[in-house]
Amino acid sequence: MSNPNSRQVRNLWVLVSVLFSLLVGLVTGVVKNATGAGVAEAVLTGGSAFAGSMVLCLGVLAFLHQFEH
Secondary structure, three states, rough: OOOHHHHHHHHHHHHHHHHHHHHHHHHHHHHHHHOOOOHHHEEEEEHHHHHHHHHHHHHHHHHHOOOOO
């Protein structure tokens, strides 16, 4: 098995970021719905949580990418 190159590793980290953000959005939506909010409000809140955590994850990855070069 060959060593993975930098691009493959970066793509895997982006995939981890997407899955983590999806989990954050899903949990946020479920908790919002459990508090008595409507489905539309829960979906909107979950989507906002997904977007916010994705931006944060990509920002961290971009910051860490600076130190590779």
